Amino acid sequence: MTSTPALRNRWFALAVLFLIVNTMGVVRLWTRPDSVQTTGIRGELVSPAKGLLAGRDPLRWHFSANMINASETGKAVQVGLLTIMPFVNGELTWTRPDELTFQPERKWLPCSEFNALLSDTLRSLDGRPLSSPPLFKLASAPLNLFRARQVDLRNDRLKLRLVFNDLVSGPEATARMKIMTPDNKPLPFNLEGSFIDDDGTNVCIQVAVQGISNQTSVVVFAQKGLRGSSGPLALEGDTRLEVPLTREFAFEQAGARTESFEDSAIRVAFNQALDLASAPAFMRVDPETPFTLEPVSDYSGMTSAYLLRGRFKPGAAYALTLRNGLKSESE
Numbered sequence: 001m002t003s004t005p006a007l008r009n010r011w012f013a014l015a016v017l018f019l020i021v022n023t024m025g026v027v028r029l030w031t032r033p034d035s036v037q038t039t040g041i042r043g044e045l046v047s048p049a050k051g052l053l054a055g056r057d058p059l060r061w062h063f064s065a066n067m068i069n070a071s072e073t074g075k076a077v078q079v080g081l082l083t084i085m086p087f088v089n090g091e092l093t094w095t096r097p098d099e100l101t102f103q104p105e106r107k108w109l110p111c112s113e114f115n116a117l118l119s120d121t122l123r124s125l126d127g128r129p130l131s132s133p134p135l136f137k138l139a140s141a142p143l144n145l146f147r148a149r150q151v152d153l154r155n156d157r158l159k160l161r162l163v164f165n166d167l168v169s170g171p172e173a174t175a176r177m178k179i180m181t182p183d184n185k186p187l188p189f190n191l192e193g194s195f196i197d198d199d200g201t202n203v204c205i206q207v208a209v210q211g212i213s214n215q216t217s218v219v220v221f222a223q224k225g226l227r228g229s230s231g232p233l234a235l236e237g238d239t240r241l242e243v244p245l246t247r248e249f250a251f252e253q254a255g256a257r258t259e260s261f262e263d264s265a266i267r268v269a270f271n272q273a274l275d276l277a278s279a280p281a282f283m284r285v286d287p288e289t290p291f292t293l294e295p296v297s298d299y300s301g302m303t304s305a306y307l308l309r310g311r312f313k314p315g316a317a318y319a320l321t322l323r324n325g326l327k328s329e330s331e
Contacts, residue, residue: 040131041065041124043100045116053140055201059102059116065124066097073097083117097125107201110166112231114138141165142233146202148220148241151252152272152304154330158209159192160243162220166228167194167203176226176235179209180219182242187211187218217244246271249328254320257307264312266320267296269305273329282326283308286319 045051047060077092082102084090090104108114118134144165152159160179162168168177170191179189189209197204212218219242226235252269266285273295280293291310312318 040129042132043118043122043130043134044132045136048138051136051138053108053114053138056104056107058104059136059138060095061100061118063098063100063124065126065128067100067122067124068094068097069125070097081119081122083119085115085117086112088114108140109230110140111143111228111233112140113233139233140231143168143226143228143235145220145222145226145235145239145241148243150243150245150271151206153212153245153247154272154328156210156212158212158218158245160207160209160218160220161204162207163197163202163204164228165202166230168205168226169229172227172229173205173207176223178219178221178223179207180221181212181215182217182219184219212245215245217242219243249326249331251322252304256312258314263309264314265310266291266308266312266318267305268308268320270328271304273304274306275327275329275331279306279326282323284321284323285310286321289318 042064043061044063045059046062048054048057073094073096075093077094077100082092082100084102088104088108089106090102092100092102095101102116114137116136116138118130118136120130120134122130122134146163146165148160148162150158151161173191179187181187187209188211189207192206192208194203194205196202209218219240222235222239224235224238228234250271252271254266254268256264257267258264274293276293276295280291283291283293285291285308289310289312291308294307294309296305296307308320
C-alpha cells in the first residue's frame, strides 16, 4: 500500500512533467519558421540598380507580402513612412499592393550620398513587420570631367569649355586643375564663368588660357579628389584630356530663339568673334527677311554668339546661308 507522502510526491512529479511538456509545446509553436508572430516580411530596393541615382530616378521597393489592398494603390502615402537624408521633396505612393515608390520632385543632387529609412511602423496586411534592414544607402555619381573643347582662339588667347556633371568652383579648379602644353608645361588660366551645358543636365565651366603661342593642342588635367559644389563625392582618379586647337575661323551652331514680347531671332555661334561690320553682307535668310546682327552673351557662356533679329514668325521654317568671305574679327 502506497503511503500518503509517496502518493503526493508522485502526483507532484506528474504535474511538473505535464508543465514541462506543455511549456515545450508552446515554445515550439512560437518558434516555428512560419509563425505569423515572429516571421517578418522582406523589403527589397529594386530601383535604382545598385543604389546609383541619376536624373529623377524613382526609388522603388518590393515587399514579400501585400502591404495594402489593391483598391488603395495610386494614393499618396502618409508623411513619416519614408525619411530621406538629406531631405528630398517628392511623392510617396503604393504603386502596387506589394510595391512602394518615391518620385523625387527634382533631379537628385550630383556627387551626393543619401540615406533612405523606411518606418518601423510598416506592417503587411496580415500584421507582420519588416524583418529586413529598413535603412538603404544611395548615391549619385561622383564628379566626372566628361569633355573639353575650344570655344574661342585669338592670337595668344584661348577659351576652353570644360563639361562636368556638377559645378566646380573657382578655388577648387585653381587648386586641383592644370592646363598644360602636351609636354606638361603649365599654362596660366582663370575661370570666367559657369553655365548649363547644351544637354540641359551637365555643367560647363569656361576658362581663359594664356601663353599658348603656336600650340596645336593643350592638355586639361583634373586631379583625383577634385570636388563639385553639390556633394562630397569627388573625382575618383586623375583625368587627362588633350584638346586639339584650330586657328581657322569656324561656324559652331545655329538655332531659333523666341522671347516674350519680342520678335523671334536666330542665334548663331562661331569659334571666334565675327567682323560685325562686314558679316551681314555674307549672311542670307530664306524666305528673305531683313535682319540686324548683334553680339549676345547668354546662358551658354559663348563669347562669339550673335542674334539675327528680324520679323521671324514663330513656328515658321527659315534657312540660313553663310557665304564664302565671312570672316572673323582678327582677320
